[in-house]
Amino acid sequence: MTRPDGLPAQILHFIDGKQVPSIGGASFDNPHPVTGQPYCTVAAGGPEDVAAAVRAARAAFTDGTWPGLLPRARARVLHAIADAIESRDDRIAELEAWDTGLPITQARGQAHRAAENFRFFADLVVGLHEDAFRVGDEQLSYVVRQPKGVAGLITPWNTPFMLATWKLAPSLAAGCTVVLKPAEWTPLSASLLPQIMTEAGVPDGVFNIVHGLGEQAGAALVAHPDVPLISFTGETTTGQVIMRGAAEHLKALSMELGGKSPCVIFADADLDRALDGAVFGVFSLNGERCTAGSRILVERSIYDDFVARLGQRARDVTVGAPGDPATQLGALVHRDHFARVMSYVEIGLAEGARLIAGGGRPAHLAEGNYLGATVFADVTPQMRIFQEEIFGPVVCVTPFADEAEAIALANHTRYGLAAYVWTGDLRRGHRVARAIQSGMAWLNSHNVRDLRTPFGGVKDSGLGHEGGHHSIDFYTDQRVIHVAVGDPRTPRFGVRAD
Helix, strand or coil: CCCCCCCCCEECEECCCCEECCCCCCCCEECCCCCEEEEEEEECHHHHHHHHHHHHHHHHHHHCCCEEEEEEEEHHHHHHHHHHHHHHHHHHHHHHHHHCCCHHHHHHHHHHHHHHHHHHHHHHHHHHHEEEEEEEEEEEEEEEEEEEEEEECCCCCCHHHHHHHHHHHHHHCCCEEEEEECCCCCCCHHHHHHHHHHHHHCCCEEECCCCCCCHHHHHHHHHHHCCCCCCCCCHHHHHHHHHHHHHHHCCCCEEEECCCEEEECCCCCCCHHHHHHHHHHHHHHHHCCCCCCCCCEHHHHHHHHHHHHHHHHHCCEECCCCCCCCEECCCCCHHHHHHHHHHHHHHHHHHHCEEECCCCCCCCCCCCCCCCCCCHHHHHHCCHHHHCCCCCCCCEEEECCCCHHHHHHHHCCCCEEEEEECCCHHHCCCCCHCCCCCCCCEECCCCCCCCCCCCCEEECCCCCCCCCCHHHHHEEEEEEEEEEEECCCCCCCCCCCC
């Protein structure tokens, strides 16, 4: 992949409107997903840097204008942010593909979605209403929303720019100030945000970035007493650590965590469309997506035929350089993650699963974190590759006999983020979608997002929901004010009857 022009030699924090190094001078190298060679250094934030960012954000919240702006005024700024993102569409995609290993065509889609996140929440906050309740002629109760304060946003390394905006847009729309901690493996596209925010007119201190390792910068952000809420997307074990760290200050938490989502295919489904959905659902974004349909459950009468077709499609997935427009599956994000995914391939083989496609580096790619689209068949529920999140281009296929077994298999994991159901019988489709324990389900569809709907999981896949007004609910406190408009007829305690 050709190195993009103008890559920064060093990525700094952004605190109170200024690009600054770490207070202690610490930094770390950022390696390229293909070569593994560092191409820039990144400021490594610690508690002192987080404290400086929180002070700036807190001052902007208590003394600045942002929280008190009318929704329309904030919305104008959010639309300006979207304009600034769209004007950098190609640049964002270029940097995202370079830093993450995502195919360039899919990285472009993330830049478009990032701009739409800001436009959506700008429009939502303008039209958002607050409830009022009348109690006869005696009392009126009305609800007011107020931003909670400094929002701590911790974002993941898969589709990092889009997922950062997924949190930034509603938190800023609600009137919060923010401290963003991007994933340490993919800091590059976030380095564009300071210029974007400044260009759009975001006041100093409202938006801040502290880069660094999760165990240092992330933990400090979670522990800081002046950060009343944390929004986190990442793996379940990290979410458990964050819950423990947030407990001391009773912080509000919104956490979208791991997944092992089932894709259930009945014999009466449109099998061509189901095959398209299954292949795209697990191999797009390099398989590094929380909602990937990584367990394909197929009705036994069509199982052998479907496995054969799935294997052929997987073998035909184009694996190549992230910057090549023909690439459908790029390089995994980091050599450590590549090693982890490869370990699951070995686990699947050792457990006795039947390898249908992939399983190793394609022959035409001599170096880099490349793995061919990998399909395991005859996977049983007891296998680790059935139970554990792999987060790569690896899919497990398991047969089922009837609807009851399909539901039982779908629910036979600790996770419950997404589910996909393919059937020609819509009554059965509704039954199965309701019976599967997941926060979200798609019926005869792949993962098409509607920003108005709640996004999140159940069981070990998350806590809380964001999306639409659910996001605004998280970033604001709702307070109710009760007003007497008539005679409240209060009982007169302490007054003698005579």
